[in-house]
Amino acid sequence: MVEQQLLPLLGDTQILRVQDFSSFFASEFPAGSRVALLFAEGERPAVRNHLFSALSPFSPLCAEVGRGAMGLFSLPDDVRAVVALGNRAIPAARFFATLRNAECAAVPTSPSAEECFAKTAPPPFAGYPLRPPQKILLSGNFLQTDCAAALAQTALSALCAEELRVHALFAERQPLAALESAAQSAASLSLSAGEDREQLFFASALFSLSRTQEFACMGMVQFLQSRMPQNAAKLAYSVLKTCAERELFLFEKAQPRPFFVPDYAARLRLCAERTGIAYKKLFANVRVPSGEESFERVRIFQQSRRRMADSARLLGEYIQKIARSYFAEGESARADTDEAYYLSPELTPLLSAPVLEREFGLLCSPAHMSAAAKEKDPA
Structure with missing residues (x-):
């Protein structure tokens, strides 16, 4: 397939x-x-x-x-x-x-x-x-390096598909079949078998070539790789876990702050400074909604949250399957993803879970970023 x-x-x-x-x-x-x-x-x-x-x-x-x-x-x-x-x-x-x-x-x-x-x-x-x-x-005999990292990286296809599902609540639907196939293939493989490692390469290739959007989770991985190259093997899995947990909390428990308006300009400046990505490129990802659109987003969110919480739980179960093979390869605990998640809404044009957190006033600045901001502006 x-x-x-x-x-x-x-x-x-x-x-x-x-x-x-x-x-x-x-x-x-x-x-x-x-x-x-x-x-x-x-x-x-x-x-x-x-x-x-x-x-x-x-x-x-x-x-x-x-x-x-x-x-x-x-x-x-x-x-x-x-x-x-x-x-x-x-x-x-x-x-x-x-x-x-x-x-x-x-x-x-x-x-x-x-x-x-x-x-x-x-x-x-x-x-x-x-x-x-x-x-x-x-050659399956050659494919023996960074197998766990490749598995987690390919499993991000499930997270990308989830971002498109959330986006489709508010905008046009986009094709999911290739992303879902790559994710399903990754979850069914044993990394100890050469043939399965070859199959993982095919799934990774399908994921790489079928990505037609800038996804928040992929932006997180790229940012973390630039900051923590020594932890590259564990970054994709860390992003998987963080995003799945945050999405479940968003749809299961979070309550949008009424009449909240993000400081888009400040967030864009911060993201450009921290990631090194041009401000204009990030600006293209952000669409400021009208007041009517903001209320409509909250309405759709409340109407869809039970169904999307179920989807987030399924994503968590999928990650548990990935974890069995991932940790069997000797990989260790997760890397710190708080800053990457906080910056991720500006890294995608999609209305994915991190973007909804921004729009609903649910994102909290990581402690070290807040401290740095206070040093720059004591007031």
Whole structure:
């Protein structure tokens, strides 16, 4: 089901299960081609040596992708194909292939597809548009890094689908099928099996390619990754738990503050300052309702809250399923998400749960942010 839904989204990219890399490379690259093998520090030597041996007919050049990617520019001009080993090397390989108009084959070592399909390059070339790899080569034996993080990241598809359900209470409905399929697939997998890790990659790819909106939960993850890169493995799961708990409280117990009007300008300035996102871009996410629209939102909220509380409880049960595999991989407790949640309403144009909390006067500034504000303005 997931692979069928994914197929029309892939464009010119092929995702292939590969057992014999030597035979594959022999059939893929013309004789006499120069091929570069890119890898990141920390990739398993056995896997790296296996790929290097498989590429030996093409006199491969090896390049380690460290903190920067400037070494890519020193590769000879006759290198017309690049193989990226590991998820951290894939963006650099895509950048190289985009600039050189070269072939790119990605060999992930994590079940996450995010690095394969991100539309723009990460630092130091942030914002540069990237072509996706022509080939993504999967081997369940290779997909053994950051499995729990990939599972939690893919499970965010359930949270994105929930954001669209909440938004649909007040505005137009949007397609949910791909997000729901990715979420269901993630919850049914055992990370101890190579075939299931491959299937998780397909679910991750479907989630990555079917996101057509800026979601609050994804904005939270990106903000947290910029602040706590050392805790990257636990961030997606932390966001899952936080958002599910807050949504349940919102629809089950919270009461909108009558006649409340958020200080949109102050919130936008704060979000721009804390996230580094341009004020104008954030401003485009915010639509100030009229008084009549505000009362109508409260009416719809009160009318729908029981049904949406049930939906939030189902989301919590889904996360419990994810947790069994997530913690079985040895992951630990959650990261602090209070600041990210407080900023998240400005990171999405959708009327999702965090946005409703803002509109209804239910968001409380985290303690450390309140203290910082008082230092700037003692009055």
